[in-house]
Amino acid sequence: MTGESSLSGKSGALLRIVTMGLFLAFMVLPVVATALFSVSVRWDRTIFPEGVTLDWWAKVLSERGFQRSVTNSLSFSIATALASLALVAPTAFWVHTRLPRAKPLLEVLTILPFGFPAVVLALGLIRLYSPLPLPVVNTPFMLVSSYVVITLPFMYRAVMNSLEALDTTALSNAARSLGANDWQIFRRVILPNIRGGMLSGSLLVFSAAFSEFALANALVGTRLKTLPIYLVEFTRFDARQASALALISFTAVWLVSMALLSSPARRTSTPGLSAPV
Amino acid sequence: MLRHFRLAWLGLVPFLVFITAFELLPLGGLVLSAFSDGGGPSVVNFVRAARPAIVTAFANSTGLSLATALLGTAVGLVIAYLVQTSRSRRWRNVVTALSTVTASFGGAPLAFAFIIALGSTGMITMLLGLVGIDLYPGFRIYSVTGLIVAYLYFQIPLAVLLLLPSVQGLKREWREAATSLGADGRAYWLRVGLPLLRPSIASCFCLLFANAFGAYATAWTLTGSSVELVTVQIAALIRGEVQLDPALADAIAVLSMLVMAAAIWLQRLFARRQGMASR
Incomplete structure (x- = not known):
């Protein structure tokens, strides 16, 4: 840094520290408050909690509904990542190697989910499929399919970036000269080389699906509760158990993000926007 | 050759079938239904959508998205600048890791964390009261202002992640060239740095706008239906709470798609320009 006149003096350094401090406090305090609240006996009348307890955690973890909601969330998210x-x-492999002229079309189709709210997709699916004689709308199949759609931007970008970083032509030609067919080339040569992109794509997809609320609530909410739906119900009648549930959700997202940060393909992944906002 | 070309398209069939069934048909169906009155093409549903509650919802959603996109981008830019100009690499790692995690925090858990922190008996509310700052009753977390604060929690880190690469991409030589021509820090940023960053800032703003406009879970957990937002209205129409008027719901959905698609289209446009600028 050379001659940063505005921020080089003593007051500049102070301003820098205060700004950073406020930013960090804003990002950290709500989570810390939730964590403390979940182990407090009572904390709405006094500055400090009235005692520490693990009762709320024990209660939350022993609830059948909680275990079911975690199982549901995990299965839907894993199914989404695998299907995606x-x-x-x-x-992506096919388009990249055989049909580059279809790339612009795929770009548009896979970025499209950023261009509508998730509730709109829920509405569209219900309006299209609920008149059918078969009950398909309120099924895990429909939910997972809708999750695959809304997470397409993450998976497509991650996989396509790692494909574009490869010399697929040279690799394919080399494999073909050794007698491999298309499927073998994809399975034995290309797949191992784009593992990083597939892993970071899957983590982003998993994280987005795990915390998704709008589609789950509209499509399967009444029958199959996911963790976010279960949490919203608790915020309405038991704040302490809800705070433990919120902390569990934060931890899950944090773990996935850390895995993402340490994955080899982190540079190629799309930042952010996996938030179930 | 022609046969080869057609065979190549066959490889796309599974993907295109899936996209058609779960993305294009559902959304296309909404558009068709919104533009018809049962008999023929018509805009009557959009005319009917111009009622106070829906206009308010669009005004609230747009205002909330503009405010959080503007504040998020501005704060994100400042943080990215501080990270870039700080001497320690550790800061960069800490802020990047924190932003990656918190940009994905959202929805119900986040809304609830803000009730715990900034509700009327929240931790920060009480701490601030201790030093003589009374948030309540001037501020309420269950209000549009409260939503702005909660949305900023994921908007700011997202902006940091989006802007940091561009800020880091500003070349040292440009800075040195400006300094050798007599520019001080302020002149460099106003005349060189910010103009170079303009496409990145614009594309970040658009993405944040769309991100906030499509958000639902955070608002629903925090304010229920007490703050009218477009997504909250559509969800209420799905549950049939408001009224059973499918065509009207479709019209609102189509309008919300128009707003978000426009934001994403602009974002792509600016992102392409940003790509050209960094070449």
Whole structure:
């Protein structure tokens, strides 16, 4: 840093520290408050909590409904990540190597989910599929399919970035000269080389699906409760157990983000926007 | 050759079938239904949508998105600048890690954390009261202002992640060239740094706008239906709480898609320009 006149003096350094401090406090305090609240006996009348307890945690963890909601959330998110991989990875490989002229079309189709609210997709699916004689709208299949749609931007970008970083032509030609067919090339040569992108794509997809609320609530909410739906119900009648649940959700997202940060393909992943906002 | 070309498209069939079934048809159906009155093409549903509650919802959603996109981008830029100009690499790692995690915090857990922190008996509310700052009754977390604060929690880190690469991409030589021509820090940023960053800032703003406009879970957990927002209205129409008027719901949904798609289209436009500028 050379001659940063505005921020080089003593007051500049102070301003820098205060700004950073406020930013860090804003980002950290709500989570810390939630954590403290979840282990407090009571904390709405006094500055400090009236005693420490693990009762709320014990209660939350022993609830059947909680275990069911975590199981539901985990299965939906894992299913979404796997389905997305199975759909996007071969397609991206095919477009990249065989049909580059279809790339602009795929770009538009996969960025589209950023261009509408999730509740609009829920409305569209219900309006389209609920008149059918078969009950397909309120099924895990429909929920996972809708999750694959809204997480397409993450998976497609992550996989396509790692494909574009490869010399797929040289790799394919080399494999073909050794007698491999298309499927073998994809399975044995390309897949191992785009593992990083597939992993970071899957983590982003998993994290987004795990905390998604709007679609789950509209499509399966009444029958199959996911963790966010369960949490919203608790915020309405038991704040202490809700704070423990919120902390569990934060921890899950934090773990996935840390995995993402340490994954080899982190540079190629799209930042942010996986928030179930 | 022609046969080869057609065969290549066959490889896309599974993907295109999936996209058609779960993205294009559902959304296309909404558009068709919104533009018809049962008999033929018509805009009558959009005329009917111009009622006070819906106009308020669009005004609130737009205002909330503009405010949090503007504040988020501004604060994110300041943080990115501080990180870039700080001497220690550790700061960069801490802020990047923190931003990556918190940009993905959202929805119900976040809304609830803000009730615990900034509700009327919240931790920060009481701490501030201790030093003589009374938030209540001037401020309420269950209000539009409260929503702005909560949304900023994921908007600011997202802006940091989006802007940091561009801020770091400003070349040292440009700075040295400006300094050798007599520019001080302020002149460099006003005349060189910020103009170079303009496409990145604009694309960040658009993305944050769309991010806030489509948000639902945070607002629903925090304010329920007491603050009219577009997504909250659409969700209420899905539950059939308000009234059973599908065509009207479709019209509102189509309008919300127009707003968000426009924001994303602009974002792509600016992002492309940003790509050209950094070449």
